[in-house]
Amino acid sequence: GDSVTQMEGPVTLSEEAFLTINCTYTATGYPSLFWYVQYPGEGLQLLLKATKADDKGSNKGFEATYRKETTSFHLEKGSVQVSDSAVYFCALKGTYKYIFGTGTRLKVLA
């Protein structure tokens, strides 16, 4: 069945460091792919998405490119801020369900 694998956390970075969180997927066809962010005590918010191969999603300085050759959708940001500290989830859209990775906790230190 469909699945999403993302890198284990926690990831701890200094402010202004470069961020990469790896995400790979297994699916039939080419599903829509998403990154969600969850701040402490809150629900999940959509960070960015891509609906077809080679699409690049971007938002708030974060980017991810849908790579069908490597079945990947890695999240990147050039310069992280303390306010980016949160849990990040990679997800794909299946049929009447969205499948999530295990989440990666990011902590950014001032």
Place this chain on the structure above:
Amino acid sequence: DTAVSQTPKYLVTQMGNDKSIKCEQNLGHDTMYWYKQDSKKFLKIMFSYNNKELIINETVPNRFSPKSPDKAHLNLHINSLELGDSAVYFCASSQKGGRDGTGELFFGEGSRLTVL
């Protein structure tokens, strides 16, 4: 105006009790979901409904009974609560939940259930 709203936000109850969580979406979506998030933040789908019809029941114990009175509402009733039911339960919705849909999932703020 909250897009997906669920109540209550917190429930604390004893083992063996019954509890309900209500969810409403004002986005006009045709598909609604319940997800469970455990203490390690792992998100697992429990149920999905499309136009009030149950589509997915992901091997959830039958103590959990969802009900969708209309497309905008999906409630969750839990009987005979157990310690392992302690979690955060998220309601969510999307448009075109089927294979032809490409859009994102919209989440409610979650309902934190603590069973003592």
